[in-house]
Amino acid sequence: MAPPAIIAPSILSADFAELGKACSDTIAQGADWLHVDIMDGHFVPNITFGAPVVTKIRTHVQRPTTKHGRGTFDCHMMIAEPKKWVKDFQKAGCDLYCFHYEAAISSTAAESPEATSESKTNPKEMIRYIHDCGMLAGIAIKPDTKVDVLWDILDNPHLAERPDMVLVMTVHPGFGGQKFMASELPKVAELRKRYPDLNIEVDGGLGPGTIDQAADAGANVIVAGSAVFGAKNPGEIISKLREAVERRRGKL
Numbered sequence: 744m745a746p747p748a749i750i751a752p753s754i755l756s757a758d759f760a761e762l763g764k765a766c767s768d769t770i771a772q773g774a775d776w777l778h779v780d781i782m783d784g785h786f787v788p789n790i791t792f793g794a795p796v797v798t799k800i801r802t803h804v805q806r807p808t809t810k811h812g813r814g815t816f817d818c819h820m821m822i823a824e825p826k827k828w829v830k831d832f833q834k835a836g837c838d839l840y841c842f843h844y845e846a847a848i849s850s851t852a853a854e855s856p857e858a859t860s861e862s863k864t865n866p867k868e869m870i871r872y873i874h875d876c877g878m879l880a881g882i883a884i885k886p887d888t889k890v891d892v893l894w895d896i897l898d899n900p901h902l903a904e905r906p907d908m909v910l911v912m913t914v915h916p917g918f919g920g921q922k923f924m925a926s927e928l929p930k931v932a933e934l935r936k937r938y939p940d941l942n943i944e945v946d947g948g949l950g951p952g953t954i955d956q957a958a959d960a961g962a963n964v965i966v967a968g969s970a971v972f973g974a975k976n977p978g979e980i981i982s983k984l985r986e987a988v989e990r991r992r993g994k995l
């Protein structure tokens with residue numbers, strides 16, 4: 744059976760002037776994780792915030808007491824040099840550091856004249872490094888990236904180099920409130936077929952109108968920003984998302 748439903752509201756759609764309260768309220772309304780979108784203006788055409796803000800919001804949400812437990816900070820690192828920020832985010836209170844495959848293999852990140860040994864990397868090394876720093880590791884792929892690039896990483900016999908979660912983007916990363924791309928779901932279905940126990944996250948355009956398709960494909964970690972923070976009753980939306988995933992799980 745696929746792993747349990749995990750609902751991770753994206754705080755990108757929260758009121759940034761009240762971020763701490765928005766985070767604690769969302770957990771109180773039934774969210775499992777908080778999805779924290781970090782954008783650097785290079786990897787994506789938008790900027791959010793960095794580790795100092797994560798340190799502050801961490802004080803509003805209790806650390807998870809179990810692996811993947813309630814209160815997990817799922818940091819989605821849409822940044823060009825993911826290796827450079829691992830330690831800062833660990834210190835800030837990140838539990839799951841999810842970097843982009845495209846950034847880890849990018850020649851600009853690895854070969855730019857400014858690149859130091861701190862910023863050079865490859866996906867397997869990144870995962871090992873994140874684990875060594877005491878966090879769970881996630882790897883994300885953009886819509887233009889084929890899912891096949893992940894087989895070598897997921898079939899790695901070295902457990903320390905295997906990711907704890909794969910994130911399949913269902914929008915082009917950079918902004919909240921975009922239209923869900925159903926074209927990405929075959930990637931989710933293929934991942935679920937090959938890896939029944941894997942945590943598979945989908946991110947972008949998820950809400951009551953699109954959750955069934957994502958759940959049917961086999962996603963179990965659901966990110967939703969505008970659908971949760973734009974709702975009159977966020978708790979009701981969180982429950983609906985969870986029910987759709989659990990319904991699909993029950994059919995397996």
Ligand SMILES: O=C(CO)[C@@H](O)[C@H](O)COP(=O)(O)O
Pocket residue numbers: 753755756778780819914915916917918919920921946947948949966967968969970
């Ligand atoms: O990573 C991203 C966007 O790049 C997401 O996490 C969005 O913030 C999700 O927002 P909605 O599409 O659910 O509004």
Ligand SMILES: [Fe+2]
Pocket residue numbers: 753778779780819946966
């Ligand atoms: Fe995200």
